[in-house]
Amino acid sequence: MGLKIYNSLSRQLEEFSPLTEGHVSMYSCGPTVYDYIHIGNARTALVTDIIRRYLTYKGYVVKLVQNLTDIDDKIIARAQTLGTSPIQLAQANGEAYFEDTQRLGIQPADVHPKATEHIPEMINLIQTLIDKGAAYIVDGSVYYRVNSFNEYGKLSRRKPEDLLAGARVEVDERKEDPRDFDMWKAAKPDEPYWDSPWGRGRPGWHIECSCMAMKHLGETIDIHAGGEDLLFPHHENEIAQSELATGKPFARYWVHVAFLKIDGARMGKSEKNFIFLRDALDKYPAEVIRHFLISAHYRHPLDYSLESLQKSESALKRLRNCLEALKKYEQETPEITDEHNSTSQDAAETDTHLLSAIKTMQAQFTDAMDTDFNTAQAMGSIFSLVSQVNRSLGTSNGISDQIFAQAYKVLSETCQVLGIYTMNAQDVAGTAEILNPLLELLLEIRQNARDQKDWDTSDKIRDQLKQLNIEIQDTHEGSTWKFLSL
RNA sequence: GGUGGCGUAGCCAAGUGGUAAGGCACGAGUCUGCAAAACUCCUAUCCGUCGGUUCGAUUCCGACCGCCACCUCCA
Numbered sequence: 010m011g012l013k014i015y016n017s018l019s020r021q022l023e024e025f026s027p028l029t030e031g032h033v034s035m036y037s038c039g040p041t042v043y044d045y046i047h048i049g050n051a052r053t054a055l056v057t058d059i060i061r062r063y064l065t066y067k068g069y070v071v072k073l074v075q076n077l078t079d080i081d082d083k084i085i086a087r088a089q090t091l092g093t094s095p096i097q098l099a100q101a102n103g104e105a106y107f108e109d110t111q112r113l114g115i116q117p118a119d120v121h122p123k124a125t126e127h128i129p130e131m132i133n134l135i136q137t138l139i140d141k142g143a144a145y146i147v148d149g150s151v152y153y154r155v156n157s158f159n160e161y162g163k164l165s166r167r168k169p170e171d172l173l174a175g176a177r178v179e180v181d182e183r184k185e186d187p188r189d190f191d192m193w194k195a196a197k198p199d200e201p202y203w204d205s206p207w208g209r210g211r212p213g214w215h216i217e218c219s220c221m222a223m224k225h226l227g228e229t230i231d232i233h234a235g236g237e238d239l240l241f242p243h244h245e246n247e248i249a250q251s252e253l254a255t256g257k258p259f260a261r262y263w264v265h266v267a268f269l270k271i272d273g274a275r276m277g278k279s280e281k282n283f284i285f286l287r288d289a290l291d292k293y294p295a296e297v298i299r300h301f302l303i304s305a306h307y308r309h310p311l312d313y314s315l316e317s318l319q320k321s322e323s324a325l326k327r328l329r330n331c332l333e334a335l336k337k338y339e340q341e342t343p344e345i346t347d348e349h350n351s352t353s354q355d356a357a358e359t360d361t362h363l364l365s366a367i368k369t370m371q372a373q374f375t376d377a378m379d380t381d382f383n384t385a386q387a388m389g390s391i392f393s394l395v396s397q398v399n400r401s402l403g404t405s406n407g408i409s410d411q412i413f414a415q416a417y418k419v420l421s422e423t424c425q426v427l428g429i430y431t432m433n434a435q436d437v438a439g440t441a442e443i444l445n446p447l448l449e450l451l452l453e454i455r456q457n458a459r460d461q462k463d464w465d466t467s468d469k470i471r472d473q474l475k476q477l478n479i480e481i482q483d484t485h486e487g488s489t490w491k492f493l494s495l
Numbered sequence: 496g497g498u499g500g501c502g503u504a505g506c507c508a509a510g511u512g513g514u515a516a517g518g519c520a521c522g523a524g525u526c527u528g529c530a531a532a533a534c535u536c537c538u539a540u541c542c543g544u545c546g547g548u549u550c551g552a553u554u555c556c557g558a559c560c561g562c563c564a565c566c567u568c569c570a
Contacts, residue, residue: 020499038570046570053570083568167498167566214568236570241498243569266570267500273562277569304518305508310501310563320507320519327518330532373516377509386509389517396517399533403526464528471530482531489532 012067014232015308015381017240017263018164022381025262027231033064033071034226036260038218038235038243039121041078042102043087046109047283048298048313049269049276053236055299056266056307056382058115059427060234063378066426074225075118076218077103079125080211085200095201096125109286114295114428122221124212128203131212131220135192135205137254147183149195149208153215155188158249164263165241190246192216215246219259223251233260237267269302271313284313294494296429297322303384303427324392325429331395332420332430333491334402341414360409366397367416374423384427391423452481452488459483 012025027033037057040046046054057075064071079099088095107117124131135151138144143157155161162168169188181187191213196202202209212220222230228251235244244263251259268275276283289298300321305311373390377383398416401409424430451470458466471481478493 040570041568050570056570081568165498165566234570237499238565238569241565242567268564268570270563275564275569279569300518301507308500309508312507314507316519317507323520324518327532334532383509385518386516389509392517396534403534459528462528468529475531480531483527483529484532485526 012064012379013381014262014264016261017265018260023262027069028229028261031068031070033069033232034230035061035064035071035073035232035234036218036222036226036230037073037075037118037233038239039075039077040102040106041081041083041214042099042106043081043083044102044278045105045285045287047276047278047285048289048302049283050236051110051113051115051286051298052269052302052307052311053234053266054110054115055113055302056264057234059303059384060232060264060382061116062426062428063382066422072120072226073118074120074122074222076221077106077121077123078214078217079103079123080201081124081214099125105287109290112290112295113286114299120225122225124217124221127217127221127224128212130224131216132193132205134216134220134223134250134254135212138192138250141253143253144192145185146207149193149210150183150191151193151207152184152189152191153246153250155186155190155249158253160252161188161249162245164245164248167241167245190215190242192250215243216250218243219247219250219254222247222259223255228255228257228259230260232262232264234264234266237265240265264307266307267310269313270310273312276313289318293318293322296325299427300325300388300429303429304388306381306383306385308381328391328395328424328430331398332417332424335398335413335417335420338410338413339417341410360412363397363401363409363412363416366394367412367419370394370423371419378426387423387427391420391427394420448479448490452490455481456488 013022014025015021016023035057037053039054040050054075057073061071061073077099080095084095084099088098091098103123107121111117135144138153139146139151141157143154144151145154146152192215193205193207194210194213195207196209196211200211202211222233233244233247240263248259270276271282271284274280274282286298297318298321301313301318302311304317304321370390370393373393374387377386377390380386394416398413398420401413421430451474455467455470458464458470474481474490475493479490480493482489482491
């Protein structure tokens, strides 16, 4: 069974096969850097990240390009109110974007092109469209003539009359058709500008993506991703520009990520109901936020709430407990076959159960992710195996070490695809050299107290450490400690 | 007005034309000096409402109710 992707263009689940075998070109619409990104923005970036991780996991060589829109009306306006320059503002927020996304465990794209660094290419593309009669110049601005592309509307399925009927925006009388959009905006006084054959100005938003996608990935790309709000008009316009210029299909699979909601409504900057990703990251570990963001399918809306984050934290704790219990078997050589030596009947039974649970999990995980990256379902398969592992750990007498090692391998690999088991709190602490012996000592003292049934001392140590976010657990093999937060 | 989506247990959330994954929470129990972790059991005869198609629908079709989004910069 191969990968299927829901293509917004056909509005169907389609078998995925890249243009070049074994290679996938992917473009994701990045942020307009006039502010920090909020969790809603992060959802799209995260989905892109996971798609890329999964494609890589499947053996594809992926080239991911994500743009940075670093010149636009909002940046200019914001810079004015802040008393800074648009360039500086974009620079600072661009850096903040990488900082925030990397904290969330999002791997940088292969290329992060900036609009301002591709002005000549954009001018060329616009000129090509003018030459083909698909654009016209008015007062130093260049407009795309929507009528010249007869497939216009194929992505959003909007008919011209529908668009006109609903138009709430003021009609620019200079346009031939209200649907026409600008590819080059003539500069107003005090605005940043670049020279062009049509005078000083700056590029429109849509031409940026057309241009940078094609420059870095070629005229036809495999996957184009973005938030669902970009479907119209942005992606529709990208198609119009690119396909008319090249005569080739622009993107083969269109992936649109649903909104993150808050209190039932869309999280949006203009609604002022957003939460900056960096603020969320200050309160919750990255893995918790990731878990939350992928707990629903990417094409379904997801409602943000503190309760949901807390649920994710609890769920992740269960996962983590299991993985940590399993980790000590990591060094064992994972056994692949069903045939292995078991001296006890019970252990053999445990092995068989676990082994089949591992296989089931692998199949279910792949199946879920193959079906349009169903992370929620994939997570279900992971937790099913966690249950079986926990049961097996309880009945194990040491004979199933290789199987546990295999379970660890499979679980940690799949969790890595989702990015929910990448960090190790013990290492993150960074003070392990001091902390380890110190805690060993405390545990030893506590064990002595317990041997003498001095529960007061024993409990005091445990309770006090818990205040410090360190949890002690007494098991049959002795006492262990770990950091409470993930 | 046009276009699209959603409504599944207390909460979150998968999913299927043949009878409901997973997580969180709650309750009971096992284990433990007590905890913690883990395990066991308990949690939807039912998937917004009403019709229709079907041997059979939560899953397909229609209507209705409720909610959300896009058509304007927005991931």
